[in-house]
Amino acid sequence: MSKRVMIVEDEAVTAMFLEHELTQGGFEVPHVADTGRGAITYAEGNPLDAIIMDIRLKDDVDGIEAARVINRGIPVIYHSAYADDETITRARETNPADFLEKPAPPESILASLHRVFARQR
Template identity: 45%
Template sequence: MHNQEPTTVMIVEDEVFIAMSLEIQLKTAGYHVCGRTATGEDAVRAAEELSPDVILMDIRLAGQIDGIEAARKILERAQPVLIFMTGYQGPEVKNAAMALNPRGFLIKPVTIGDIESLLMESM
């Protein structure tokens, strides 16, 4: 797939350094970062507009809805590969996230290696 058309990735992360770092590493790894948003609401809108192949979704976000709720809304209209990345380890958060059948649920700090491992499983 990398040889044909780069996989498009949208980053939903309200921490600038994290988002920037991920974007750089993903680009370096050959992915096309089509968008970065910091709120759940923006993520829903951007997902509809950009139709990314992959969404890296933080759970605790700025805005009124969290990453899980944003992902739920996105999945109502599209079927991107969903990878949650969060600092929350509690079972409640994980269970709620896993109910959406994501490709992965990563605990921060997340490395590009973690992400690539998940993406390699499907791409």
């Protein structure tokens, strides 16, 4: 059974790219959310193995706050163009599995997911 990875990304082109790369890499992408609230709502009622999370999203709940609310032991890999000290500090408080700066190459994203799942074994 393939691992279920939710993508939380408000840029449609980036979301489609990530979904394609993850699917080609053998992962299942059951949901793509473009808002923090949408990510929280989906995560509450559905099993997930990991989340690829952008930080700046379309609504008033950013990716860091969404990860904090979801916090059910689901590994979060931040994928963001925002890597300033304040953002990194806030993100660290959620104990992320990884932080990849955009644009991360597909190999880096897949490698990060494989590391996350290897640590779980």
